[in-house]
Amino acid sequence: xxxxxxxxxxxxxxxxxxxxxxxxxxxxxxxxxxxxxxxxxxxxxxxxxxxxxxxxxxxxxxxxxxxxxxxxxxxxxxxxxxxxxxxxxxxxxxxxxxxxxxxxxxxxxxxxxxxxxxxxxxxxxxxxxxxxxxxxxxxxxxxxxxxxxxxxxxxxxxxxxxxxxxxxxxxxxxxxxxxxxxxxxxxxxxxxxxxxxxxxxxxxxxxxxxxxxxxxxxxxxxxxxxxxxxxxxxxxxxxxxxxxxxxxxxxxxxxxxxxxxxxxxxxxxxxxxxxxxxxxxxxxxxxxxxxxxxxxxxxxxxxxxxxxxxxxxxxxxxxxxxxxxxxxxxxxxxxxxxxxxxxxxxxxxxxxxxxxxxxxxxxxxxxxxxxxxxxxxxxxxxxxxxxxxxxxxxxxxxxxxxxxxxxxxxxxxxxxxxxxxxxxxxxxxxxxxxxxxxxxxxxxxxxxxxxxxxxxxxxxxxxxxxxxxxxxxxxxxxx
Numbered sequence: 395x396x397x398x399x400x401x402x403x404x405x406x407x408x409x410x411x412x413x414x415x416x417x418x419x420x421x422x423x424x425x426x427x428x429x430x431x432x433x434x435x436x437x438x439x440x441x442x443x444x445x446x447x448x449x450x451x452x453x454x455x456x457x458x459x460x461x462x463x464x465x466x467x468x469x470x471x472x473x474x475x476x477x478x479x480x481x482x483x484x485x486x487x488x489x490x491x492x493x494x495x496x497x498x499x500x501x502x503x504x505x506x507x508x509x510x511x512x513x514x515x516x517x518x519x520x521x522x523x524x525x526x527x528x529x530x531x532x533x534x535x536x537x538x539x540x541x542x543x544x545x546x547x548x549x550x551x552x553x554x555x556x557x558x559x560x561x562x563x564x565x566x567x568x569x570x571x572x573x574x575x576x577x578x579x580x581x582x583x584x585x586x587x588x589x590x591x592x593x594x595x596x597x598x599x600x601x602x603x604x605x606x607x608x609x610x611x612x613x614x615x616x617x618x619x620x621x622x623x624x625x626x627x628x629x630x631x632x633x634x635x636x637x638x639x640x641x642x643x644x645x646x647x648x649x650x651x652x653x654x655x656x657x658x659x660x661x662x663x664x665x666x667x668x669x670x671x672x673x674x675x676x677x678x679x680x681x682x683x684x685x686x687x688x689x690x691x692x693x694x695x696x697x698x699x700x701x702x703x704x705x706x707x708x709x710x711x712x713x714x715x716x717x718x719x720x721x722x723x724x725x726x727x728x729x730x731x732x733x734x735x736x737x738x739x740x741x742x743x744x745x746x747x748x749x750x751x752x753x754x755x756x757x758x759x760x761x762x763x764x765x766x767x768x769x770x771x772x773x774x775x776x777x778x779x780x781x782x783x784x785x786x787x788x789x790x791x792x793x794x795x796x797x798x799x800x801x802x803x804x805x806x807x808x809x810x811x812x813x814x815x816x817x818x819x820x821x822x823x824x825x826x827x828x829x830x831x832x833x834x835x836x837x838x839x840x841x842x843x844x845x846x847x848x849x850x851x852x853x854x855x856x857x858x859x860x861x862x863x864x865x866x867x868x869x870x871x872x873x
Contacts, residue, residue: 409551424569479627808845
């Protein structure tokens, strides 16, 4: 059902046809890559990718259908400062992958996943924690993506959410279970180009349809700097950066890069593309607020602006949403396969594929419920923020397994502590930590980071051990 203040642009039959044709093109493209029967190539595409493919892949992997909901909502509610925080938060992880990924790649040159580095550095206990958080985060992310694309097709064409969710899940699984990471990388190149081109078309169409768009932007009152905006910006930088450290799809690209230089240049291209895409999409929200179509009229400002446009623009939005969700979901699927394969005692490619399909089932079930996309992402982000400092502390020679485990536990407690103090109730603190109003707040994220950092450092120093990351250099267990 369309949200209040939004009308459909296409009828359901036409909308369904657009979605299925778009997905069919991606399936054909992915299948054309060929089937990978070698687990090594399937999960890593090791040392094979240049900077352009990596840069486009970083954009496609990170820019899911959620960007049509979350950044415009932040733009309309918080303004430009919060929006810039979102853009920096989306780009910062890519920079970290270039810097930290190169170090981890040198430490575990034959690795397949972040979990292998963590297992060598800390042992199986904390590695299990990281694997659980990674699977939980990627599972929630898939659910959020499928929820988002169901929202896109529902708002633009009134397409049944269940049909959209199942179609996207089935189509992306079809080519990722066939061609693995190589299929995802090939489709990423096309999807990223489509995202940039279609977004540009949509933005020009919307700006042209608004009377004096410049006055609407400046008159929105959302271009200034204020404390709430800065707090939201800082929160989003922490949240998005922390979460993406557990995105195995990104880590796959660390080992897929031809070399460290290709990884660095690819990351630079990814950042250069990601920041303007987030800002442009978020400006839809600022423009909606300035033209009287903000959150007080519709909870989805992007679609409030596009709903009055032509059917051709509606088709562009549908193809854009489908390309966005396919590009991120196929990366998550191959990432899950790689993570599972790396953790199995006697890994088999068929088993990893089946487990990945099994992980998709609950994501599909959650997606058809229609929860807030931003809320789903914030819950996943908070979970990752509680564990990210102990994880990255593995690059510090004094960090210990006990320190990492204690730090992760402290991070989870710290995420609840600010709201527990504020409300005096564990139940109320838990409710606030799940962001019932889908509003990002700084205290839980700051509490998670600060608590985990302090406890990780203190417990590690008390342990008195020193481990040089370079000592981890040895062939890792083959998948």
